Amino acid sequence: MRLSRPWLTQGLRFKQPPVPDSFSLLETVLAAVLLVVTTLSTYSLFQVNMNVSKFSHELDAADRELSANMQEIRLLGARLNWCNDTASVSPADCGQVLPLTQSYYSKSLIKKTDATTGVDVDTEFAKACKKDVGLYQFPDRFYFEILSKDDVNASKDPLLTVLVKAIFEYTSNVKRIVLLEKTTRRLLIELEKSVSKGELGGSRKVTRYLYLVPEVAKWCPS
Amino acid sequence: MVIFLLVLSILTTTLALTSRTTGGLYAQSYQSKLRLAKDAAENGLVVVASEFNYPGNRRVIGGDEGYGINNLDVNPTSSMWGSNEIPPLSSSTDYPNKPCYVYNRGGAIREENDGSPNEEYNIIYKASVVPNRENDNRFDGLSLNNGRHTSWFASIAQGQGNDFHYLGNNQFYRPIALRLYNSNHTIAGIAVEDDVSYLTVAVEGFYSPRQTLNKKRGDIIAYDDVSGDKNSVKYTLQKEFQVVPRCCSKGFGKVNGKSYGPSSADSNSCLATTINTTTEWILRSVSRTSAFNSAP
Numbered sequence: 001m002r003l004s005r006p007w008l009t010q011g012l013r014f015k016q017p018p019v020p021d022s023f024s025l026l027e028t029v030l031a032a033v034l035l036v037v038t039t040l041s042t043y044s045l046f047q048v049n050m051n052v053s054k055f056s057h058e059l060d061a062a063d064r065e066l067s068a069n070m071q072e073i074r075l076l077g078a079r080l081n082w083c084n085d086t087a088s089v090s091p092a093d094c095g096q097v098l099p100l101t102q103s104y105y106s107k108s109l110i111k112k113t114d115a116t117t118g119v120d121v122d123t124e125f126a127k128a129c130k131k132d133v134g135l136y137q138f139p140d141r142f143y144f145e146i147l148s149k150d151d152v153n154a155s156k157d158p159l160l161t162v163l164v165k166a167i168f169e170y171t172s173n174v175k176r177i178v179l180l181e182k183t184t185r186r187l188l189i190e191l192e193k194s195v196s197k198g199e200l201g202g203s204r205k206v207t208r209y210l211y212l213v214p215e216v217a218k219w220c221p222s
Numbered sequence: 223m224v225i226f227l228l229v230l231s232i233l234t235t236t237l238a239l240t241s242r243t244t245g246g247l248y249a250q251s252y253q254s255k256l257r258l259a260k261d262a263a264e265n266g267l268v269v270v271a272s273e274f275n276y277p278g279n280r281r282v283i284g285g286d287e288g289y290g291i292n293n294l295d296v297n298p299t300s301s302m303w304g305s306n307e308i309p310p311l312s313s314s315t316d317y318p319n320k321p322c323y324v325y326n327r328g329g330a331i332r333e334e335n336d337g338s339p340n341e342e343y344n345i346i347y348k349a350s351v352v353p354n355r356e357n358d359n360r361f362d363g364l365s366l367n368n369g370r371h372t373s374w375f376a377s378i379a380q381g382q383g384n385d386f387h388y389l390g391n392n393q394f395y396r397p398i399a400l401r402l403y404n405s406n407h408t409i410a411g412i413a414v415e416d417d418v419s420y421l422t423v424a425v426e427g428f429y430s431p432r433q434t435l436n437k438k439r440g441d442i443i444a445y446d447d448v449s450g451d452k453n454s455v456k457y458t459l460q461k462e463f464q465v466v467p468r469c470c471s472k473g474f475g476k477v478n479g480k481s482y483g484p485s486s487a488d489s490n491s492c493l494a495t496t497i498n499t500t501t502e503w504i505l506r507s508v509s510r511t512s513a514f515n516s517a518p
Contacts, residue, residue: 038229042236049243060250067257100507109484110473184272188390208258209391211265213272218504219483221473 051199059206062193066208069171069191076170077214080163082109085124087162087216099215110221128158129220147177160185163214175207185217252455255429258393259457263427266387266395267461270423271505280502283402283421284413284467386448390439392431394448398458399424402465415501416478416490419465430454463505470502 076089083094091098111120122130147164157179164177167189175192179185189210196203273279386394403420404410413419430451433443448454466482467489468474474483478490488494492501 035228038232042232045236046239049239053243053246056247056250060254063254063257067261070261181272181276183277184275186268186272190391207391208261209265209389209393210261211268211389213268213275215507218275218506219473221471 055195055197058195059204062195062206063208066173066191066193066206069173070189070208070210072170073167073174073189073210073212076163076166077212080159080214080216082125082128082159082216082219087128087159089162089166099219109219124158125219126221129217147179157182157185159214159217159220160187180211184213187212187214255455256457258391258429259427259455260459261427262389262393262395262429263425263457263459265389265393266397266425266427267423267459269387269389269395270397270425271461271463274421274503274505280470280504281500283465284415284419284501284503386428386443386445388434388437388439388441388443392429392434394428394430394433394443395425396428396445397423397425399460413465413467413503415467415492418467418477418482419503420462421465421505422460422462424458424460427457427459428454461508464507465503466506467501467503470500474504474506 078100079089079091079098081088081091081094081097081099088094109123109125111126112123113119114121147160160179164187167177168174171191173191173193175190178188178190180188189212191208191210193206194203195206274283386396388394399422401422402410402413403422404414405417405419407420410419413421428448430448430453432451432453433447437443466474467477468483469485469487469489469492472485472487472492475485476482476488479488489501
């Protein structure tokens with residue numbers, strides 16, 4: 001006879017609770033390893049990101065440094081003047097007067113009367129303006145003369161000598177200065193700065209070009 | 223489940239970090255490109271201004287008032303030197319006013335590949351207006367003298383495929399507008415010899431590294447090539463120069479009696495000087511500067 005309520009005679013039966021077996025242990029270990037690997041990967045990625053970010057900041061800093069250099073070189077070009085028969089980038093040499101000001105010179109820059117002969121002769125400024133300008137022939141118009149710090153020579157162009165020297169002395173970031181055009185004294189100044197990639201290895205160069213025409217060159221009669 | 227959530231959390235954090243870093247890198251890169259484009263515009267302004275100050279170009283924006291605006295005035299045949307060579311001023315065998323001459327047939331600036339002068343485009347000042355979205359005629363503006371160009375380096379492009387000039391270092395420029403004003407800052411068609419004038423020059427600077435393959439400094443590139451380059455950055459600058467007339471070979475002197483330099487020669491009567499010279503116009507100092515955005 002089948003009892004309608006068997007637990008009354010058989011007692012209550014409960015399912016056994018799960019107990020750790022070998023497979024479950026492996027799962028936990030794998031999870032731990034995975035967690036460690038993931039953490040290490042995240043840390044590594046974070047480090048790479050930090051390095052790249054740092055490198056990017058250094059590139060940006062180099063870029064801004066070169067921009068500041070360019071602005072200072074522009075000021076040097078604006079300050080280049082001619083006083084006491086020589087060029088100078090120091091405003092003090094010309095009584096704080098710049099070529100940009102209208103009353104730049106109070107005496108003739110072009111001709112002066114020779115005290116002995118009484119004849120008008122070219123001033124040193126006029127001679128400097130003509131120096132090495134040569135013929136205005138078009139094949140020679142773009143005169144790619146590279147001016148290095150060790151090659152600054154007044155015999156080449158007395159107007160530019162002081163400026164080129166001052167630029168090289170101002171910053172070591174100037175790679176080269178090229179005289180592109182003689183008559184108007186158009187210069188191309190190439191600035192370059194290397195940035196190390198640090199732990200990434202190697203380096204990268206940041207390059208900037210600056211075209212510059214010193215204001216004083218406009219006062220040349222030629 | 224907990225581990226899954228943990229890993230998901232780590233991945234989310236990693237992605238967020240990467241996104242933040244990448245965004246920062248892009249921003250810095252764009253700022254750097256923008257600085258390069260600005261430098262290109264600055265350099266372009268220097269080139270354009272020095273082109274106007276180059277012997278042979280110094281008379282292209284000026285002339286005698288009595289002649290009005292015409293070819294003879296802007297590009298005077300009477301002062302035109304017959305070759306592409308202007309002798310040095312110091313030579314006793316040459317006329318002293320030859321550096322003031324305008325070059326014959328436009329070979330002064332524009333050259334063919336073999337170095338011979340390009341005679342198709344004469345050197346001529348061409349007034350223009352600052353471009354904007356509403357102005358379809360943005361490259362032409364006030365047309366003088368059959369739309370011929372000022373110079374190769376200072377010309378307003380007109381679909382000749384010579385729009386942008388390569389400066390080196392992935393940088394290009396092109397002048398987009400010239401406008402001349404008289405001393406009262408009202409628009410003028412020509413610079414006069416008895417007063418100062420003002421010339422505004424607007425230049426677009428481009429940083430476009432994808433366009434520089436096999437390019438050398440001075441090469442030209444079409445506008446369409448640059449404008450479609452999504453990797454390029456543009457910056458526009460406008461500067462105003464004071465245009466001072468003076469007697470050629472005399473340096474800065476008087477302008478209608480007012481002193482603009484040490485020379486006693488007056489730009490209004492250069493032919494009356496001891497050695498007859500002609501009037502020339504020099505872009506001297508920057509009086510005003512502005513930067514603005516313009517649509518690609």
